[in-house]
């Protein structure tokens with residue numbers, strides 16, 4: 140199976156084969172006068188990324204820019220390795236994410252808390268990017284990527300440092316994790332809600348903002364192009380709320396973390412089976428483990444409760 144898929148004359152999906160699994164994590168190559176990538180994946184899969192660029196007929200040295208939707212390692216972890224190799228590359232990122240690309244110490248510590256001993260295998264080394272290669276984009280600012288002019292749209296929720304990139308000309312929207320995880324061949328959408336920055340009302344607001352764009356096609360990092368724009372956004376919206384209530388009720392009933400995670404996993408497997416049939420395999424666990432989504436929700440609920448108590452004085 141080929142690692143690349145051409146989805147427009149100037150646009151190629153590169154399968155990064157994250158954790159040796161096909162079709163869970165990708166980068167987009169935009170061709171044209173200033174060839175560019177949207178997302179890089181982690182350092183661990185940079186060779187797969189570069190092989191994909193070559194397979195698309197481009198010498199990787201011709202790449203001019205990288206735009207990342209957010210700084211989580213499955214999206215931007217490899218940006219430093221690419222800049223080390225091609226020092227002329229310009230990296231576009233959300234202003235809150237920019238300092239963590241320049242000094243990834245805190246980012247790596249946070250990911251290590253979540254991934255533990257899997258860190259090295261999944262992500263590889265995270266290499267700092269020289270400050271003069273990093274360009275923070277303001278909300279609505281446009282940037283030339285390949286032959287396209289894309290606008291960065293501030294879309295917090297999954298993380299505070301989240302942009303989607305909007306191509307008004309074609310109707311393509313590069314969603315990062317804003318639109319959730321919807322894998323090829325599946326009809327199920329998973330809400331990726333890992334710690335530590337999850338913010339459900341902010342995510343709701345970002346979804347409204349994105350619905351207003353009336354995009355024709357969603358380009359998910361996990362994974363690939365989806366034309367059923369309204370359906371994906373509606374499913375994501377529903378599952379955000381269902382998952383939040385599920386964890387809220389379980390916590391209120393005094394259920395412990397291990398048991399909540401086990402029940403949430405069972406629930407997710409049943410939902411996948413309902414949508415995709417009993418034979419469907421749970422590749423979703425590779426890229427967005429239920430455990431992490433539950434931990435993110437638990438942390439979010441505890442923080443919200445604390446804020447509510449403080450407000451009551």
Ligand SMILES: [Zn+2]
Pocket residue numbers: 211213214316331360361
């Ligand atoms: Zn992701």
